[in-house]
Amino acid sequence: MDRTPRLYALVEELRAAAPRSLTVAALAARFEVSTRTVQRDLQALMEAGVPVRTTTGRGGGWSIDPAMTLPPIRFTPDEASALVAALAAADTSAPYAGAARTASQKIAASMSGPASTAAQQLAARIVALPTRTAESVRTAVEQALTESTVLRLSYLDAAGRESDRTVEPAGLLTAGGKWYLIAWCRTRQAGRGFRLDRIAAATPTGEPAPPHDLAALLLGSAAAGAVPPAALGPLAPPGPLGSLGPLGS
Numbered sequence: 001m002d003r004t005p006r007l008y009a010l011v012e013e014l015r016a017a018a019p020r021s022l023t024v025a026a027l028a029a030r031f032e033v034s035t036r037t038v039q040r041d042l043q044a045l046m047e048a049g050v051p052v053r054t055t056t057g058r059g060g061g062w063s064i065d066p067a068m069t070l071p072p073i074r075f076t077p078d079e080a081s082a083l084v085a086a087l088a089a090a091d092t093s094a095p096y097a098g099a100a101r102t103a104s105q106k107i108a109a110s111m112s113g114p115a116s117t118a119a120q121q122l123a124a125r126i127v128a129l130p131t132r133t134a135e136s137v138r139t140a141v142e143q144a145l146t147e148s149t150v151l152r153l154s155y156l157d158a159a160g161r162e163s164d165r166t167v168e169p170a171g172l173l174t175a176g177g178k179w180y181l182i183a184w185c186r187t188r189q190a191g192r193g194f195r196l197d198r199i200a201a202a203t204p205t206g207e208p209a210p211p212h213d214l215a216a217l218l219l220g221s222a223a224a225g226a227v228p229p230a231a232l233g234p235l236a237p238p239g240p241l242g243s244l245g246p247l248g249s
Contacts, residue, residue, distance in 0.1 A: 021061030191217030
């Protein structure tokens, strides 16, 4: 068995045994490789972020938290092509682009046969013009949204005027190929949308941000009828989020 299929098989073997641990010797015998090879494979899984862990002593071994991993998913060629197109849209300036990139690598490694061929053929036919959002800005926005913390922004409006803002992030809006951070702006004392490619600098403060209802912040603005993207339907409750008024003001 080649290494990539063996790595996935190792994860599934640990998932099947969970919450019990399996010894390196048992795994080596299962896959007919040396214990040294299994040790290297398990170390590689840990470095890739797979939640495998080891315990020492009597009854120790390697285990995995099945709640932190997904079982194998078999994609059709159409589904594989759709994933390629969706991941292509998450260019380096899009929110969570780094996570999308590592997810695409895992998906590519798990596909085989017609699905893999379809994905590779489509990937060779997609190009993108990068936008101007700095990686440091994207990372700061991601962190603030994930951790619900306050951000300090240096922001350029549509006329090129720069202002400093302190904001309490509420969510993200995508419209017309652009991404906006929707937040409560302490400077304006109102909900505002900030185009990511107009944020010149974003500085995390570490200060916890009060929770804000995204729909309430969008009320009265220019993106009337904003709804969760269809692809996120299974993850987010459907329905209008309200309307969105002047952005970045």
